[in-house]
Structures are given as C-alpha cells and as structure tokens.
Amino acid sequence: DAGVIQSPRHEVTEMGQEVTLRCKPISGHDYLFWYRQTMMRGLELLIYFNNNVPIDDSGMPEDRFSAKMPNASFSTLKIQPSEPRDSAVYFCASSLTGPGETQYFGPGTRLLVL
C-alpha cells in the first residue's frame, strides 16, 4: 500500500490567493483527518470525516477554511482567501475504524503564504 498521499508537498502563494490541498487516504480506511502543525500550537485537528461525512469541524479556524470528501479516496482542504498566518504544515491522516485507533499520516503539505 502506498500509504496516505498528499499533494502538493510544498506550496508558496501570495496573500489573498486560493489554496487547495489534496489527500488520498489508505484504501479501506473509513476515517480521514486534517491536521495543522505550527510552532505555536503544535499538531491540531482541523476536521475529520467518517465514510465521507464530516463529523467534527470544530477545529476549522474560520470561514476561510473548508474541507470536502466527495468520495472514499479523495479529500480537499481549501483556504480562500489565504493569509500569512495560515503558513504551516498541513497533514492528512486516515484510520481504519475510528479516531481512537492508529492514525496513519501522510507526508504533509508545507504551505507558505507571503
């Protein structure tokens, strides 16, 4: 298995631009998670899905952030418009049967908003 796949690996954009991050979970995993890692706040959960349905989006910072999971093998995290404070590493993870089970992380997308 290829593991969790994320793209792009690096993204540099200018303030105000739309940014779309992509994730492909491990096949057969029912749960998908989006995390953000910053120096100040560490690793924080943004949103997670169960069988493509958003379950908990309480970590999404504001309306500029949105996430979708149109099918079992694909999810996007969109930031529109982006701001410099959104600069961080964004990780996608998946787990087989629940948020309390082992989560398998993708390589992350390093985002820099200028």
Place this chain on the structure above:
Amino acid sequence: ILNVEQSPQSLHVQEGDSTNFTCSFPSSNFYALHWYRWETAKSPEALFVMTLNGDEKKKGRISATLNTKEGYSYLYIKGSQPEDSATYLCAFYSGSARQLTFGSGTQLTVLP
C-alpha cells in the same frame, strides 16, 4: 479542552544511554493513549496504542507503560542510538472528545 502534557520538552543523551519521558493526561473517561515517533521533515509514525490500565508495550528497544488511574504513560528507550533522534508525541483519546488530543512532544537528540 483536554490537557495532554509531555515532559521534558527536549532531551539530549549520549549514544548507549537509556532514557524515558512522560505523558500526562486526564484520568477520567479514558479510552486510549497513543505514542507516535516524528522524525524531522517526515510525518508522525505510530509506535503504540494502549488501552488498558497496566498495559506494557514493546517494540525493539522502545517500550511504554500506562497508568490510567493516575493519568500518565512512560516511554522508555534502552541503549539509545542516533537514529532514535526524533520528537515523541503522545495523544489521548477520551470517549467524550471523539478526537485525538496531542501533547507538544519530547524532542530527543542522541549524540554519537
């Protein structure tokens, strides 16, 4: 907001030394405690998932214990090697929160 604390924040040891660090978490409504290993420029990699009070898990030179009644877990590394250098994260899952809450990690550096 659940409080998951790890100590120390960072640690330097010599190759061959054994070391351990702590994860503290709320003792109520416990479901699971995870340990992850996170190397620089890579993604977190699962080490252990522990669910029962008194659990002990082992993988090679790394082992972990769990005390759910008092709300702590220890991670031990025996005979540290330079390749053990990484940040070790613990994450707590409670039945009420329905999500993993991560600690801030212990950054281990093993000096050759």
